[in-house]
Amino acid sequence: MKSNWYKPANLLLAAGAALSSAAHAVNDLPGGPSVRQLNLPVGVTKISQEQHFLNNAMMILCTVIFVAVFSVMFYSIWKHRKSVGHKAANFHESVVVEVIWTIVPFIIVILMALPATKVLVAQKDTTNADLTIKATGYQWKWGYDYIKGEGEGLAFISTLDSSHRAMSDAGAKGDVPNDYLFKVDNPLVVPVNTKVRIITTANDVIHAFAVPQLGVKQDAIPGFVRDTWFRAEKVGDYYGQCQELCGKEHAYMPIHVKVVAAADYTGWVDGKRKEAAAKQDDPAKVWALPELLARGEKVYAANCAACHQANGKGAGPIKPLDGAAVVLDADHSKQIHVLLNGQNNGAMPAWKQLSDTDIAAVVSYTKNSWSNKTGQLVQPAEVLAQRGK
Numbered sequence: 001m002k003s004n005w006y007k008p009a010n011l012l013l014a015a016g017a018a019l020s021s022a023a024h025a026v027n028d029l030p031g032g033p034s035v036r037q038l039n040l041p042v043g044v045t046k047i048s049q050e051q052h053f054l055n056n057a058m059m060i061l062c063t064v065i066f067v068a069v070f071s072v073m074f075y076s077i078w079k080h081r082k083s084v085g086h087k088a089a090n091f092h093e094s095v096v097v098e099v100i101w102t103i104v105p106f107i108i109v110i111l112m113a114l115p116a117t118k119v120l121v122a123q124k125d126t127t128n129a130d131l132t133i134k135a136t137g138y139q140w141k142w143g144y145d146y147i148k149g150e151g152e153g154l155a156f157i158s159t160l161d162s163s164h165r166a167m168s169d170a171g172a173k174g175d176v177p178n179d180y181l182f183k184v185d186n187p188l189v190v191p192v193n194t195k196v197r198i199i200t201t202a203n204d205v206i207h208a209f210a211v212p213q214l215g216v217k218q219d220a221i222p223g224f225v226r227d228t229w230f231r232a233e234k235v236g237d238y239y240g241q242c243q244e245l246c247g248k249e250h251a252y253m254p255i256h257v258k259v260v261a262a263a264d265y266t267g268w269v270d271g272k273r274k275e276a277a278a279k280q281d282d283p284a285k286v287w288a289l290p291e292l293l294a295r296g297e298k299v300y301a302a303n304c305a306a307c308h309q310a311n312g313k314g315a316g317p318i319k320p321l322d323g324a325a326v327v328l329d330a331d332h333s334k335q336i337h338v339l340l341n342g343q344n345n346g347a348m349p350a351w352k353q354l355s356d357t358d359i360a361a362v363v364s365y366t367k368n369s370w371s372n373k374t375g376q377l378v379q380p381a382e383v384l385a386q387r388g389k
């Protein structure tokens with residue numbers, strides 16, 4: 001095909017098309033980032049609004065001081081230049097000047113510190129929470145455990161929607177949804193006007209739980225417990241991301257907080273409880289191969305494919321599962337051991353947070369997929385027997 005893209009007129013057209021399509025490609029995400037956003041969001045909690053105010057006030061104060069100091073300095077230098085006959089004054093130890101330049105900055109610092117400290121102390125006051133939720137950072141997803149308050153006992157994992165992952169892998173240059181890389185399978189649901197305490201920790205490396213619209217940001221550190229809190233004053237969807245560089249999929253562990261009315265929250269808790277009861281697998285159940293493989297395929301897609309690839313071939317240091325001796329081995333305990341404990345210092349993470357049935361399903365799946373045709377069936381009871389060994 002003959003193309004004359006290099007002609008100036010066509011080049012301009014192409015540039016124009018690229019610009020206008022770029023303008024249409026992404027829009028503001030309500031509750032999340034806005035296009036070309038520079039400042040902090042105003043947010044929907046008192047703390048986030050105070051943070052927003054403080055940030056603006058400090059910026060203005062600093063700008064005024066900057067302009068004033070540099071104006072006086074440049075004016076004096078220019079006005080008293082040598083070429084118009086000025087001679088340098090020669091004096092030392094002016095008590096007045098020294099007192100002024102100590103007192104004035106001191107007053108300014110106190111004026112800045114007072115409101116800032118007030119907000120900082122309020123931010124750290126996690127007492128008297130109505131609802132306590134533990135947020136655990138995993139490479140690369142979030143686990144939420146409802147520890148105290150309505151919904152106590154609920155626990156689930158929140159992972160990036162796999163279609164968004166696929167869009168990113170494909171280069172995602174064209175139109176993407178507004179919640180691109182913010183969509184998760186299970187959002188964190190909380191009631192409106194309720195003090196929610198978030199306890200953060202991590203399973204592998206340091207992550208950070210941050211939702212700008214709620215004014216929260218707290219590191220999640222393995223082996224440590226930190227906490228923060230928010231009281232959302234408006235129903236809606238609010239988004240954040242892990243904000244501590246935690247590995248190659250750091251950009252793919254978003255946070256979606258869904259703030260709902262109190263009645264809707266009660267409904268959600270009931271639904272979630274029923275769902276959990278229905279899902280509760282009996283580890284003693286004996287499965288047939290086809291149903292276990294169907295389950296294993298889902299577990300694999302959600303947890304393993306990001307590293308080992310859908311085709312089981314792995315990549316670089318990620319060993320292939322297709323044809324792997326440990327997968328093909330007639331001794332099931334070998335692969336179950338790898339899944340329960342991880343391998344190579346966590347390069348292959350441990351998966352003990354998965355249920356016995358999920359582990360049995362995914363092990364069976366890897367033993368009967370791609371070129372692996374072992375016909376072996378691993379039952380949940382085998383996984384249960386091996387836990388804690």
Ligand SMILES: [Cu+2]
Nearest residue numbers: 207208242246
């Ligand atoms: Cu992270």
